[in-house]
Each structure stands twice: as structure tokens, then as C-alpha cells.
Amino acid sequence: MVLTPDFDSRPVISFQHVWKTYPTGTEALRDINLVVPEGDFLFLVGPSGAGKSTMVRLLIREEKPTKGKIFVDGIELGRMKRRKLPFYRRKIGLVFQDFKLLPNLTVYENVAFALRVLGEPDRLVQSRAGEALDTVGLAGKELTYPANLSGGEQQRVAIARALVHAPRMIIADEPTGNLDPATAWEIMQLFLRINARGATVVMATHNREIVDLLRRRVVAIDAGQIARDDRSGRYHDDVSKPQIRAQ
Amino acid sequence: MMMFRNLRFALNSAWQSFWRNLAVSMAAVLSITLILILAGVNLLVGHALSQVLDGFREKVSVISINVGDGTPLSTVYAYQQQLSTDPRVASVRFITKEQALANFQADPNNAILVQQLDNNPLDAKIEVKVKTLSDVAAIDAAARQWSGVDPTNPTNYQGDFVNRMLQLSQWLGLAGVGLLAILVVVSVVIVMNTIRTAVYHRRKEIEVMKLVGATEWFVRGPFVIEGVMTGLIAASIALSLLVVAYPPAVAQFKSDIAFIPLSYDPSFIASLARDLLLGGALLGAVGSYIGVRRYVKV
Numbered sequence: 001m002v003l004t005p006d007f008d009s010r011p012v013i014s015f016q017h018v019w020k021t022y023p024t025g026t027e028a029l030r031d032i033n034l035v036v037p038e039g040d041f042l043f044l045v046g047p048s049g050a051g052k053s054t055m056v057r058l059l060i061r062e063e064k065p066t067k068g069k070i071f072v073d074g075i076e077l078g079r080m081k082r083r084k085l086p087f088y089r090r091k092i093g094l095v096f097q098d099f100k101l102l103p104n105l106t107v108y109e110n111v112a113f114a115l116r117v118l119g120e121p122d123r124l125v126q127s128r129a130g131e132a133l134d135t136v137g138l139a140g141k142e143l144t145y146p147a148n149l150s151g152g153e154q155q156r157v158a159i160a161r162a163l164v165h166a167p168r169m170i171i172a173d174e175p176t177g178n179l180d181p182a183t184a185w186e187i188m189q190l191f192l193r194i195n196a197r198g199a200t201v202v203m204a205t206h207n208r209e210i211v212d213l214l215r216r217r218v219v220a221i222d223a224g225q226i227a228r229d230d231r232s233g234r235y236h237d238d239v240s241k242p243q244i245r246a247q
Numbered sequence: 248m249m250m251f252r253n254l255r256f257a258l259n260s261a262w263q264s265f266w267r268n269l270a271v272s273m274a275a276v277l278s279i280t281l282i283l284i285l286a287g288v289n290l291l292v293g294h295a296l297s298q299v300l301d302g303f304r305e306k307v308s309v310i311s312i313n314v315g316d317g318t319p320l321s322t323v324y325a326y327q328q329q330l331s332t333d334p335r336v337a338s339v340r341f342i343t344k345e346q347a348l349a350n351f352q353a354d355p356n357n358a359i360l361v362q363q364l365d366n367n368p369l370d371a372k373i374e375v376k377v378k379t380l381s382d383v384a385a386i387d388a389a390a391r392q393w394s395g396v397d398p399t400n401p402t403n404y405q406g407d408f409v410n411r412m413l414q415l416s417q418w419l420g421l422a423g424v425g426l427l428a429i430l431v432v433v434s435v436v437i438v439m440n441t442i443r444t445a446v447y448h449r450r451k452e453i454e455v456m457k458l459v460g461a462t463e464w465f466v467r468g469p470f471v472i473e474g475v476m477t478g479l480i481a482a483s484i485a486l487s488l489l490v491v492a493y494p495p496a497v498a499q500f501k502s503d504i505a506f507i508p509l510s511y512d513p514s515f516i517a518s519l520a521r522d523l524l525l526g527g528a529l530l531g532a533v534g535s536y537i538g539v540r541r542y543v544k545v
Contacts, residue, residue, distance in 0.1 A: 060458070083463070090460035100455050104267065116256055117461040119249040161459070 011035045012200050018068035020054050028054040030224040041195045043211050044204040045235055046221035052204040056173045061085055093162030097174035099154045101146040108142035111160045132160040152183035159190055172203040208235040257468035265473050271445040278441050279481035279530055282434035283523050287489045293423040294515050300416045308377050310387055311403045313370035318395035326393055330375055335382040340374040370397050380413055438534030446539045453542045463543050470539045471532050478531025482523045
């Protein structure tokens with residue numbers, strides 16, 4: 001087994017022969033090997049049910065692999081103690097398709113929430129939450145409730161919440177799935193800026209235009225396996241033959 | 248410092264969510280109140296029973312040793328001395344024949360009988376108060392061996408009655424504890440389910456807390472505090488209802504069944520308050536702790 005990353009930086013994520021079979025018998029992932037170096041920007045693409053979401057769930061340790069090992073920042077997720085899990089989650093920023101904002105909290109409170117949970121002092125919470133809202137362009141909307149925001153604005157709040165504790169890694173699951181193309185593009189700009197500051201970004205997406213335009217690393221998953229891993233890839237490896245599968 | 252901030256966060260969010268989900272909170276308060284009223288009634292009845300039993304105990308824990316007419320006073324005093332140094336004995340009193348007669352005459356029920364007496368048929372007595380009821384039999388057995396006792400009528404001890412009383416009080420105590428145990432189990436289950444409903448409404452919040460890295464205790468804290476709050480409110484309601492209902496209930500009981508020595512005991516209210524508040528807080532806390540577990544577990 002040789003797993004040499006084709007990048008110079010140290011790996012932050014590494015999947016080593018990872019299999020995932022759900023209790024229902026569904027084989028979601030089969031022998032996944034993947035190395036993500038620090039500072040990478042990686043798209044996980046593939047048809048629905050291919051296993052992208054399972055990979056995300058494994059990365060945020062909502063699930064454990066059935067076989068194989070996953071290392072993040074030197075920690076083996078499958079062996080991590082349950083009480084260590086919150087501290088692992090604090091290292092990563094999470095963004096979801098459905099935003100996962102708390103409807104009874106204001107924009108500011110939603111962002112501040114991620115710091116309050118860590119027991120940070122008020123002054124720090126205020127300055128950091130303000131900065132994060134500034135970064136995503138929502139300064140001035142602090143007292144608004146999520147229900148009064150557009151989808152794009154809600155996703156910005158979610159991104160501000162994912163950023164506010166300055167994580168070194170962002171994991172996003174279909175962050176533009178509920179947004180129109182123009183808004184999706186604005187959100188992508190945010191992720192690019194976060195990545196440019198040094199954070200590793202792993203994004204599962206269906207958004208072909210964005211993937212094709214950005215030409216970042218693309219890992220295509222199909223039927224639970226890695227079909228393709230291109231350093232500067234497209235959504236489909238060949239526009240004329242979009243359904244090629246790895247054997 | 249961080250502990251303090253976390254505690255403040257938990258208190259704040261417990262207080263907020265109690266008022267925000269008032270309907271669910273009230274359902275929880277109501278069910279705990281009902282349970283605590285049942286528990287309180289149980290405690291009050293138990294207390295009344297033990298009051299009554301204590302009354303009986305007081306009576307049967309005193310035995311009179313009848314002194315034979317020919318017994319010299321020195322023998323009596325020596326025996327009295329011996330008894331009062333016995334660790335099982337609370338107090339000893341000597342009653343002369345004359346005092347016994349005077350006591351007998353003083354009772355208006357005996358008025359007609361007294362007129363027919365021409366000499367004193369009563370024995371002098373040593374009245375022994377025994378500390379614990381279970382030792383009375385041993386004291387009685389020893390007294391019957393004493394040389395100065397009246398052989399025809401040695402003591403007024405009724406062993407059978409005392410034993411039955413002892414058994415009865417044990418059974419009643421056991422039944423009270425059993426009833427309380429059943430109540431506790433039933434109430435924890437009810438409270439747990441009520442609180443689980445409350446938690447279900449907030450599962451999204453819990454999910455987000457977990458995703459941003461809240462520890463299990465940080466997630467649980469507000470729910471447990473809210474449970475304690477709920478329990479304390481319920482206990483206060485139950486307590487006020489019981490305090491209001493207690494004196495008239497005793498009065499009614501007394502007028503219906505006069506021969507049982509039951510009385511209103513205000514000093515019991517303090518211990519009832521302590522038990523109910525403590526019970527309510529604990530019930531709310533345990534119910535919340537278990538109720539929230541399913542959603543906190545990863």
C-alpha cells in the first residue's frame with residue numbers, strides 16, 4: 001500500500017482503504033483512498049447516492065468507517081473517544097445545504113452561538129462574530145432573524161458561523177444546492193477567500209458550472225468508489241461521455 | 248471563569264426555553280405537580296399513621312410491675328435502683344398503694360366502684376418506661392423473676408398486643424416505602440416522556456450545538472436546569488395545595504373517627520416542604536437527563 005500525496009504540504013485528511021456498509025446492508029463506500037494536503041480546495045462530485053454524503057458524514061464523525069482508517073490532523077476518527085468528539089468538531093467549520101440556522105436566534109446570535117458553546121468570553125464573542133459577519137458581507141443585519149433573510153443571506157450566516165472560530169478546515173455539503181446561480185457564485189467567492197487565507201476546503205457539490213469554472217481538484221465518486229481524482233478537474237472528465245465509470 | 252460562563256449560558260437558555268415553550272413546560276409542571284401531590288398525601292398519611300402509632304407505643308412502652316403486699320420497701324427501692332441503671336430503661340417510678348388508690352379514685356369512670364371499696368385492694372407498682380418497644384418483653388420477663396413481685400398478677404404487660412403493634416407498624420412503614428418507590432418509578436417515566444417531548448421540539452438546536460462542538464454536558468446543562476426549575480415550580484404548587492388542605496382534612500378525620508389520636512402537626516410542614524422541593528427538583532433533573540440522552544448521544 002503506497003499512499004504518497006502528489007502535493008508538498010502535509011496531509012490534513014487521509015482515507016486509507018475505507019469501507020462503509022450501513023446496517024441496512026447498503027455498501028456506501030468501497031475501498032476509498034484519498035489524501036488531502038493542507039490548504040487544498042477539493043470538490044467531491046458524483047451522482048446522488050454515489051457516496052459523497054457518506055464521506056462528509058465520516059469526516060465530521062457522524063459515522064464510523066466499517067473498515068479502514070480515516071486520519072484528520074493526525075487523529076484517527078474511528079478510534080477517537082466519544083468525549084473527544086466535541087473538541088474535534090471545533091477544529092472544523094461545517095456548512096450544509098439546508099443552512100442549519102436556529103430560527104429563534106438572530107443573525108448575530110446564530111454566529112455567536114458557535115463561540116458561546118466553546119465558553120468564550122463575551123468581549124471575544126462580540127468582536128469575532130462581528131468580524132465573521134463582516135467577512136460574509138452581512139454587517140448591519142445582526143438583529144434580523146433568519147426567516148427574514150434570502151437563501152443566499154442565510155447561507156452567508158451559516159458560513160460566518162463556520163468561520164467564527166477560525167477553523168483550519170471547512171467541510172461543506174452541497175452549500176449552493178438551494179441557491180440560484182448568481183447567489184451560488186457569490187457564496188463560492190467566499191469559500192475561495194477562506195481557502196486563500198489558508199484553510200483547507202472540502203466541498204461536496206452537484207454544481208457543474210462552478211466546478212468547471214474554478215478548475216480545482218475534483219474527486220469524482222461513483223457507486224462508492226473514487227472514479228477520478230484530477231488536480232485541476234472538471235465535473236465530468238469528458239463532456240461527450242459523462243457517465244464513464246472506473247473499473 | 249469558563250465554568251461560570253457556561254453556567255450563565257445554561258441558566259439563560261433554560262429560563263428562555265421555559266417561557267418560549269410555555270405549553271410544553273406547563274404540561275411537565277402539571278404532571279410533576281400531580282405526582283408530588285400523590286407523594287405528599289402519602290407522606291402526610293404516613294406521618295399521621297406514625298403519630299397514631301407513636302401514641303400507642305407511648306402507652307405500651309410503659310409497664311407496671313405489681314409489688315406484692317408483703318415486700319419490704321428496701322427490696323422495692325433496690326429493684327427500682329437496679330432498673331434505673333438498666334440502659335434499656337428510660338425512667339422508673341414507684342407508686343405506693345395509697346397513690347395507686349388515689350389515682351384510681353381520681354378517675355370519674357371508677358366513681359361507683361370506689362364507693363364499694365372498704366380497704367385498698369390495689370398493689371403498689373413500679374412503673375417502668377422502656378426506651379424501645381422491642382425491649383419491653385425482656386424487661387417484663389426479668390420482672391416476673393423478681394422476688395418482690397405480686398405472684399398472682401405480676402405485670403400489666405400484654406405481649407401479644409405489643410407484638411402485633413410492632414408488626415403492624417413495620418408493615419405500614421414498608422407499605423409506605425413501597426408506595427413511594429412505585430410513585431418514584433412511575434413519575435420518572437412520566438416526567439421523562441414529557442421532557443422528551445419538549446426536547447424533541449428542540450432537536451434541531453441540539454444538532455447544531457453538537458455540530459459546532461458543544462460538549463455533552465453543555466447541551467444537557469440547560470435541559471437539566473430547566474427540569475429542576477419545572478420540578479421546583481411543581482413542588483411549590485403541590486405544597487401550597489397540601490398545606491391548605493391538611494388542617495381541614497385532619498379536622499374532618501377527627502370528627503369522624505374520634506378515638507384515634509390524630510392531630511394537626513404544623514412542624515411537619517417544614518419537613519414536607521423540604522421533601523417535596525427536593526423530590527421535585529430531583530425528579531425534573533433526572534427526567535431531563537434521561538429524556539435528553541437520546542438526542543445528545545452521537
